[in-house]
Amino acid sequence: MIKTIVFDLGGVLIHLNRDEALRRFSALGIPDIEKMLDPYLQSGYFLQIEDGRMSKEEFRSALSQLAGRELRQEEIYDAYMGFLEEVASYKFDYIDTLRQDYMVHILSNTNPYVMEFAESTSFLPNGRPLSSYCERKFASCEMGMVKPHRGIFELMIEQTGMLPSETLFIDDGPANVQMAEELGFVTYCPANGEDWREAIGQILKQHNR
Numbered sequence: 121m122i123k124t125i126v127f128d129l130g131g132v133l134i135h136l137n138r139d140e141a142l143r144r145f146s147a148l149g150i151p152d153i154e155k156m157l158d159p160y161l162q163s164g165y166f167l168q169i170e171d172g173r174m175s176k177e178e179f180r181s182a183l184s185q186l187a188g189r190e191l192r193q194e195e196i197y198d199a200y201m202g203f204l205e206e207v208a209s210y211k212f213d214y215i216d217t218l219r220q221d222y223m224v225h226i227l228s229n230t231n232p233y234v235m236e237f238a239e240s241t242s243f244l245p246n247g248r249p250l251s252s253y254c255e256r257k258f259a260s261c262e263m264g265m266v267k268p269h270r271g272i273f274e275l276m277i278e279q280t281g282m283l284p285s286e287t288l289f290i291d292d293g294p295a296n297v298q299m300a301e302e303l304g305f306v307t308y309c310p311a312n313g314e315d316w317r318e319a320i321g322q323i324l325k326q327h328n329r
């Protein structure tokens with residue numbers, strides 16, 4: 121039986137727009153931005169802000185050097201917000217119904233800028249922050265690791281006591297899903313922005329007959 125559900129954030133609960141993020145960071149004067157901003161796993165300074173090796177101030181300073189001018193934190197925040205095409209309220213409403221029967225956690229490769237937004241009253245029209253929709257929120261920038269690193273999954277398992285065989289893992293990154301499967305999770309890999317409610321309902325029905 122499925123007892124626990126783990127959701128990714130970007131691409132699953134939030135419809136991502138990489139092209140708009142690329143446009144905004146390019147407009148700031150960041151060269152070779154296409155190489156650093158990957159749909160599933162960042163590189164360079166963007167990886168270092170996601171895996172916690174860089175603070176926001178260190179990140180701002182590094183990007184300023186690349187841009188050849190002093191960037192403000194507000195400019196970087198706005199550029200990151202270009203990623204977030206839609207925060208789908210209906211998906212969070214669905215999660216509320218799931219929580220009546222399942223433990224729900226979130227495991228996301230993300231950065232402090234997106235987390236700041238996700239924990240603000242601006243995240244959803246109802247004013248609720250991301251953390252109010254889950255038992256535990258696991259953010260890569262706070263854990264010192266990013267998916268698909270095996271360790272980030274193992275730390276989540278250790279801290280929650282979840283059993284992978286009783287846990288549905290939902291992530292739009294194929295490499296992340298592959299690692300979850302190797303660890304014994306039940307998985308689903310939706311497309312970015314997909315309305316996965318019916319598919320998830322079928323999986324839960326199949327496993328909990």
